[in-house]
Amino acid sequence: MKALCWEGVNRLSVERVPDPQILNDQDAIVKVTLSTTCGSDLHLIDGFVPTMQAGDVIGHEFMGEIVDIGRGVRRRKVGERVVVCSFIGCGRCWYCTHDLWSLCDNTNPNWELARDTLGFETGGVYGYSHAMGGFKGSHSEYIRVPFADFGTFPVPDGVSDLDALYASDAAPTGWMGAHMGGVKPGDVVAVWGAGGVGQMAARAAQLLGAERVIVIDRLPERLAMAERYMDVETIDFSQTDVPADLYERTGGRGPDVCIEAVGMEATGAPDGQYAYDRVKQQLHMQQDRPIAVREAIHACCKGGSVFVLGVFGGMVDRFPLGMLMNKGLVFAGAQQHGHRYIPMLLKRMAAGELSTRQLATHEMPLDDAPRGYDMFKHKKDGCVRVAFRPHA
Amino acid sequence: MQQQIRGWRFAAERIPRRRIMRDGSLAPSAQKILSACQDLGRRARGMSAPTRGRTPAAQAAKTAARMPARMAEYLPGRTPGGMMGRMPARMAEYMPGQMMGRKPSRMAGRMSARMAEYMPGQMMGRRPSRMAGRMPARMARRMPGRMGTRMPGRMSSRMAGRMTMPAGIAERMPTAMPSVMTPNMKRVAGGLGLLAAGMGVARWAIHRPARERALKNRWIMVTVNCSPQRLASRADLPEPITRLGDAVDIKIAPAPGDRGTELGARLRDLPRTKIAGMVDRHPEEDPRRMVERALRDAKAIIENGEVLRGDWPAAAEPAQAGKLLEFAGRRGGRL
Numbered sequence: 258m259k260a261l262c263w264e265g266v267n268r269l270s271v272e273r274v275p276d277p278q279i280l281n282d283q284d285a286i287v288k289v290t291l292s293t294t295c296g297s298d299l300h301l302i303d304g305f306v307p308t309m310q311a312g313d314v315i316g317h318e319f320m321g322e323i324v325d326i327g328r329g330v331r332r333r334k335v336g337e338r339v340v341v342c343s344f345i346g347c348g349r350c351w352y353c354t355h356d357l358w359s360l361c362d363n364t365n366p367n368w369e370l371a372r373d374t375l376g377f378e379t380g381g382v383y384g385y386s387h388a389m390g391g392f393k394g395s396h397s398e399y400i401r402v403p404f405a406d407f408g409t410f411p412v413p414d415g416v417s418d419l420d421a422l423y424a425s426d427a428a429p430t431g432w433m434g435a436h437m438g439g440v441k442p443g444d445v446v447a448v449w450g451a452g453g454v455g456q457m458a459a460r461a462a463q464l465l466g467a468e469r470v471i472v473i474d475r476l477p478e479r480l481a482m483a484e485r486y487m488d489v490e491t492i493d494f495s496q497t498d499v500p501a502d503l504y505e506r507t508g509g510r511g512p513d514v515c516i517e518a519v520g521m522e523a524t525g526a527p528d529g530q531y532a533y534d535r536v537k538q539q540l541h542m543q544q545d546r547p548i549a550v551r552e553a554i555h556a557c558c559k560g561g562s563v564f565v566l567g568v569f570g571g572m573v574d575r576f577p578l579g580m581l582m583n584k585g586l587v588f589a590g591a592q593q594h595g596h597r598y599i600p601m602l603l604k605r606m607a608a609g610e611l612s613t614r615q616l617a618t619h620e621m622p623l624d625d626a627p628r629g630y631d632m633f634k635h636k637k638d639g640c641v642r643v644a645f646r647p648h649a
Numbered sequence: 650m651q652q653q654i655r656g657w658r659f660a661a662e663r664i665p666r667r668r669i670m671r672d673g674s675l676a677p678s679a680q681k682i683l684s685a686c687q688d689l690g691r692r693a694r695g696m697s698a699p700t701r702g703r704t705p706a707a708q709a710a711k712t713a714a715r716m717p718a719r720m721a722e723y724l725p726g727r728t729p730g731g732m733m734g735r736m737p738a739r740m741a742e743y744m745p746g747q748m749m750g751r752k753p754s755r756m757a758g759r760m761s762a763r764m765a766e767y768m769p770g771q772m773m774g775r776r777p778s779r780m781a782g783r784m785p786a787r788m789a790r791r792m793p794g795r796m797g798t799r800m801p802g803r804m805s806s807r808m809a810g811r812m813t814m815p816a817g818i819a820e821r822m823p824t825a826m827p828s829v830m831t832p833n834m835k836r837v838a839g840g841l842g843l844l845a846a847g848m849g850v851a852r853w854a855i856h857r858p859a860r861e862r863a864l865k866n867r868w869i870m871v872t873v874n875c876s877p878q879r880l881a882s883r884a885d886l887p888e889p890i891t892r893l894g895d896a897v898d899i900k901i902a903p904a905p906g907d908r909g910t911e912l913g914a915r916l917r918d919l920p921r922t923k924i925a926g927m928v929d930r931h932p933e934e935d936p937r938r939m940v941e942r943a944l945r946d947a948k949a950i951i952e953n954g955e956v957l958r959g960d961w962p963a964a965a966e967p968a969q970a971g972k973l974l975e976f977a978g979r980r981g982g983r984l
Contacts, residue, residue, distance in 0.1 A: 277960070278961070280958045280960075280961065281955055281957055281958055282954075282955055283953070283955065329954070329955070347949075347952065347953050347957070348953075349874060349952045349953050350874050350948075350952050350953075351872065351874040351908055351909060354874060362945075362948065362949075362952075363948070363949045363952060363953055363956075363957060364957055366957055366958060366959035367959065368945065369938065369942075381957075390959065391959050391960060392959070392960050393960045401960060403957055404953075404957075
């Protein structure tokens with residue numbers, strides 16, 4: 258079958274790879290109908306995530322049709338149109354039974370490697386390095402889905418493929434940020450990053466009752482999209498001092514909840530932070546550029562909450578721990594616990610409360626995936642997300 | 650006794666007549682004052698070598714004179730002059746002695762009254778005349794120690810009348826001036842400090858505990874999401890554990906809260922290795938890793954009925970960076 262393979266730093270190509278097989282009784286094989294780029298893939302492409310191997314298939318946000326199931330699969334059947342959560346959860350360990358699905362104990366076969374490189378093991382993820390399980394990614398024609406009873410979700414009839422696609426990762430990740438960040442009616446919420454996850458976090462905050470939502474980015478087309486589809490306020494961080502602007506807009510308090518949806522490759526800080534972090538990152542003196550996290554901590558109101566959705570890999574420098582502590586902030590982060598939210602999100606999509614298809618600014622066949630990633634990485638042509646159709 | 654005498658002797662000159670006993674000797678409190686003043690004078694003479702230009706003490710005094718108001722509240726002793734220039738108001742209330750250097754008259758001229766109220770002795774150095782001349786009466790009233798005894802010149806009559814030292818103050822008056830230390834003494838003290846630190850490091854290096862040669866045989870634990878009754882006996886354990894046979898001890902205990910059951914195993918005998926830590930660096934050869942794998946597999950079987958297998962085939966070959974990072978992770982610890 259065809260698949261998009263990581264061949265090295267900034268090198269992607271579409272290759273022929275072996276077809277997936279059912280290896281466990283609870284596996285299913287899904288024919289991928291749509292698979293999308295995600296900002297966290299850029300960390301792999303740029304070489305910031307260790308334990309990648311040449312030939313690894315990338316991609317983790319997808320939907321499709323079940324074409325085969327193992328004998329242990331009870332709740333799914335062949336032919337179902339499903340969206341698949343990007344994290345793999347067994348559904349029965351303590352973490353899964355307590356809705357902390359991305360922390361699953363049983364779905365990372367490379368737990369030793371993960372422990373040696375990251376210090377602990379997460380649950381498995383499709384197409385996201387060998388430390389995260391070494392599972393093949395979704396930018397391919399077919400994919401093996403372990404624990405299919407828990408990881409696949411039938412798409413309601415009224416929901417289009419393009420909407421359902423983002424229920425795989427962007428929508429539940431954004432929802433988790435707002436939900437676990439503690440958004441409640443009347444809150445002012447600021448979201449750093451107007452990519453797919455950031456926009457979904459902003460929409461989730463609205464649906465959870467936030468009175469005002471402020472989205473921060475530097476790309477005008479993304480800010481315009483956020484304004485158009487969600488009617489939120491926006492800040493172009495390249496034109497202003499973000500914390501000062503937020504204080505001004507919030508009566509000097511700062512936002513009640515700050516959601517960071519940027520991650521380890523943040524850009525653009527006014528006081529040279531970017532250059533500092535960039536140099537240290539290139540010299541392997543630190544793994545991440547936490548510019549947006551720092552800014553969120555600075556801007557958040559006293560006693561507020563900061564939630565980190567962006568992907569980070571290791572150590573950072575110049576972290577405002579004193580401000581975090583003395584402001585009495587609640588600080589948290591997580592990989593997405595998608596299984597917890599996807600059924601609810603699909604219902605909201607069916608009810609028309611949540612639209613995600615606008616995120617797919619570009620669609621193309623899988624053969625054009627390297628070009629699609631180039632557009633996505635360099636934000637060409639107003640690209641927010643590219644959706645690939647492997648069978649087009 | 651009436652002649653004008655400058656410097657430390659001035660204090661002695663100002664000892665009131667009522668403190669002179671009939672036999673011509675001084676009262677004990679006055680003797681203390683005199684003794685302290687003499688001590689001050691001796692020390693001052695020992696440091697009075699003429700220097701060209703502005704002396705450090707004079708520089709410090711000038712810096713201090715630039716202090717803004719509310720300066721002295723909580724400042725500790727011997728604050729550098731540059732910092733003093735930026736000190737906030739209310740500074741002097743709790744300011745310990747020795748701080749201001751030796752020529753603070755201009756500074757004192759700008760001190761607030763409240764500042765001086767709690768100012769201890771020795772602080773102001775040796776030329777307080779201008780300072781005193783600008784001090785308000787309230788300030789001088791409460792000024793203890795040697796300082797008040799030297800207020801000449803432009804003091805108001807009311808102030809001067811009260812400057813004679815009561816016995817209680819004289820008893821509390823400090824008798825030494827620790828800030829007076831020659832450069833050589835400082836060097837010797839610094840050298841001794843370094844020597845002591847070096848000896849401490851050497852002692853630690855010699856006597857630190859030797860690295861354990863034998864591997865620590867800890868219990869390896871997992872927590873299984875099931876009730877303790879399900880793992881009541883060794884026979885209830887799945888195959889990955891039973892396969893280990895008598896090589897391991899098994900421990901089963903309920904986990905706190907609703908977290909299930911803690912299942913542990915420990916090797917009865919650790920293999921001996923020639924090089925300490927070698928086993929640590931080669932996880933695939935570490936028998937403890939095998940035990941851990943067996944425990945995790947057992948947990949997966951108990952919870953899910955099967956152990957999840959990784960995708961096959963894996964990628965052809967690790968990329969160069971991946972190889973390096975993998976190596977770093979395995980050999981050197983965590984990223």
